Amino acid sequence: MKKADCKISDAEWIVMKVLWEEAPLTSAKIVEAVSSNKNWSPKTIHSLISRLVKKGFIGVNKEKPLYEYYPLVDKRDSILDETRSFIQKVYDGSIHLMLANFIKEEKISEEEIEELERLLNKKNNK
Amino acid sequence: MKKADCKISDAEWIVMKVLWEEAPLTSAKIVEAVSSNKNWSPKTIHSLISRLVKKGFIGVNKEKPLYEYYPLVDKRDSILDETRSFIQKVYDGSIHLMLANFIKEEKISEEEIEELERLLNKKNNK
DNA sequence: ACTTCTATCCTACAAGTGTAGTCTGTAATC
DNA sequence: GATTACAGACTACACTTGTAGGATAGAAGT
Secondary structure, eight states, rough: OOOOTTOOOHHHHHHHHHHHHHHHEEEHHHHHHTTTTTOOOOHHHHHHHHHHHHHHHHHEEOSSOOEEESSSHHHHHHHHHHHHHHHHHHTTHHHHHHHHHHHHSSOOHHHHHHHHHHHHHHHHHH | OOOTTOOOOOOHHHHHHHHHSSSSSHHHHHHHHHHOOOOOOOOHHHHHHHHHHHHTTTEESSSSSSOOOEEEEEEHHHHHHHHHHHHHHHTTTOOHHHHHHHHSSSSHHHHHHHHHHHHHHHHHHH
């Protein structure tokens, strides 16, 4: 059971993202997927998997000869949590400040701008 | 000298934000400012200040009887760094994915939407 | 001058993190 | 059947972080 005060660490996020893409997966599959991004020892990845199980972010199916792991938390919720704490830290919780600063600072292509405008419009009319 | 691999921790951000607001400040002033947000022991705040000095994020003027502290890193740069690593972790580095998801998920008021649209327009025309 | 306060410096200490290694047992290989 | 190789459990270990406490020294009050 996930504890409320437990967070997914930076390294653990990589494993979670693999499992959110596809699950259930054996540890070998997870190692394979993670290895395309990160040059970690398989042992390291196993450690991360175990920690995530202990923290309650992923579950294990022990029926199979090779255990299969799957996420226990929703990707969207996790992203929202993470985003909120980031915005709290950097922007004192002001979403607006964040978005504004972001649009100002970052290089965004014209197409992207147009798509964002579409999104804003849709939101506005709803 | 700030090391490249050194990060400002969550708690340290609060101190940095105080100093970005106003600097130089004595530690007593920093404690005062931080205390309005956080219920930390002054000792804790002193610890954070020392760590920030050691990490090279803030500097000290020891000429005065009471040391004065001031930021050594730019607020904007720090925010950009922090934002980039957040987006890397959660959105695999895709700014676009992040903004899109964000506009979709979060409750933003109409005025805010309009201001964001203005920002997008300004950006688009530049 | 002696006491008191308190800023600065140094130390503490448990939990979390990145990054693995060891041990044990089962599975596949020769 | 003996050997090897990998899975999973447990252990390791230094560093960071949150959260302070103690010692020391100079300033300030009496």
